[in-house]
Amino acid sequence: MKNILVTGGAGFIGSNFLNYILTKRDDVNIVNLDKLTYAGNLENLSSIEKKKNYTFVKGDITNRELLDYIFTKYSIKHVINFAAESHVDRSILGSEVFTVSNVLGTNVLLEAAKNHQVERFVQISTDEVYGSLGPTGLFTENTPLSPNSPYSASKTAADMLAMAFNHTYGLPVVITRCSNNYGPYQFPEKLIPLMIINAMHDKKLPVYGDGLNVRDWIHVTDHNRAAELVWENGKVGEVYNIGASQEMTNIEIIKLIIKALGKTEALIEYVKDRPGHDKRYAIDSTKIERELGWKPEHKFEEAIQSTIEWYLNNKPWWGRIISGEYQDYYKKQYLS
Ligand code: NAD
Ligand code: DAU
Numbered sequence: 001m002k003n004i005l006v007t008g009g010a011g012f013i014g015s016n017f018l019n020y021i022l023t024k025r026d027d028v029n030i031v032n033l034d035k036l037t038y039a040g041n042l043e044n045l046s047s048i049e050k051k052k053n054y055t056f057v058k059g060d061i062t063n064r065e066l067l068d069y070i071f072t073k074y075s076i077k078h079v080i081n082f083a084a085e086s087h088v089d090r091s092i093l094g095s096e097v098f099t100v101s102n103v104l105g106t107n108v109l110l111e112a113a114k115n116h117q118v119e120r121f122v123q124i125s126t127d128e129v130y131g132s133l134g135p136t137g138l139f140t141e142n143t144p145l146s147p148n149s150p151y152s153a154s155k156t157a158a159d160m161l162a163m164a165f166n167h168t169y170g171l172p173v174v175i176t177r178c179s180n181n182y183g184p185y186q187f188p189e190k191l192i193p194l195m196i197i198n199a200m201h202d203k204k205l206p207v208y209g210d211g212l213n214v215r216d217w218i219h220v221t222d223h224n225r226a227a228e229l230v231w232e233n234g235k236v237g238e239v240y241n242i243g244a245s246q247e248m249t250n251i252e253i254i255k256l257i258i259k260a261l262g263k264t265e266a267l268i269e270y271v272k273d274r275p276g277h278d279k280r281y282a283i284d285s286t287k288i289e290r291e292l293g294w295k296p297e298h299k300f301e302e303a304i305q306s307t308i309e310w311y312l313n314n315k316p317w318w319g320r321i322i323s324g325e326y327q328d329y330y331k332k333q334y335l336s
Contacts, residue, residue, distance in 0.1 A: 005031050005071070006082065009030075020224050030053060032054070034058065037085070077117075084124075087190070099154055102154035127243065132281070180217050183307055191215075196311045204267055205268050212250070213277060214248065214281065216246060235291070241284060
């Protein structure tokens with residue numbers, strides 16, 4: 001059995017990872033440590049929560065004593081760190097919590113992993129650490145780090161700390177840098193679920209700037225299959241980019257959602273641009289494909305339709321979310 005600490009497992013990608021891995025394999029004991037911020041939701045885990053090889057602990061990755069307790073009690077030898085504040089717009093509204101959770105939190109987790117001699121530490125990072133591309137070219141693992149938002153700066157700092165723990169103490173760190181994920185359980189502050197839910201309610205669809213910014217979309221399950229491979233077979237001290245070569249402008253995605261839901265393009269509203277808005281992300285995944293044999297399985301045209309259907313069929317899930325703190329955030333971000 002492999003004893004794994006997964007952090008942030010109640011969020012979008014972490015919960016999809018747990019649902020995927022605990023359904024697929026029984027050679028893992030997993031402790032999920034999650035603070036349950038506004039983005040953490042135990043409902044995402046209802047299908048696996050009763051499994052004997054799964055334990056949930058509510059807590060913060062900045063809590064040294066709690067980490068010591070968990071590493072000892074559960075003989076943790078593997079860490080997969082998904083926990084983070086993840087939304088760029090929120091980092092622009094207020095950056096400090098991003099430094100605390102993403103930088104200090106990763107630092108505290110790395111210390112605990114070092115003290116407890118873990119065999120593998122996977123840092124789940126992002127392509128945003130590379131900054132922004134012009135109209136051509138792709139991010140490779142050798143692209144210089146050049147983050148632009150408080151969110152991406154905090155993720156870059158976490159990556160640097162993780163690499164420093166590898167160089168200095170020999171901690172067996174591997175880093176993944178993935179592009180924009182979509183799929184079930186994504187919090188409706190992010191582009192795709194926000195547009196689906198607003199369109200369903202015939203609410204305005206707020207497009208930042210000219211709508212021509214480009215993101216490289218990957219289904220969350222493809223990201224998680226890659227994270228599993230990197231955890232098991234990735235080379236210590238290495239970075240692996242993950243992407244599905246599915247570049248789209250924001251306005252293309254919004255129009256696709258409008259069409260799928262049978263709504264009108266009159267809902268589109270061009271609004272003030274995101275400050276420091278990165279123009280284009282695009283990932284070169286050659287390394288993980290060549291070295292670990294990974295390939296994306298989901299095609300955007302099909303998987304976006306099943307994602308839209310998931311939101312249509314799971315109204316109670318997002319209905320509870322948008323009736324809470326979300327309203328305050330929405331007002332601050334879009335209506336002030
Ligand atoms: P999310 O915001 O949906 O979930 C984050 C989870 O982390 C939540 O459950 C939250 O409660 C938890 N958390 C936050 N701070 C914590 C703390 N201090 N201690 C313990 N738990 C804490 O985020 P996501 O979209 O699932 O992203 C997960 C990871 O993947 C992040 O590290 C993010 O940077 C990275 N990533 C995301 C994307 C994407 O498109 N969403 C792409 C590439 C990488
Ligand atoms: O690239 C990986 C990153 O992708 C992850 O590291 C982040 O955690 C994740 O949030 C995501 O960041 P983005 O900023 O690219 O995602 P977001 O969904 O916020 O925005 C996608 C694009 O859509 C971006 O160009 C901004 C635009 N947008 C977004 C929202 C919420 C709009 O035009 N209007 C909106 O209301």
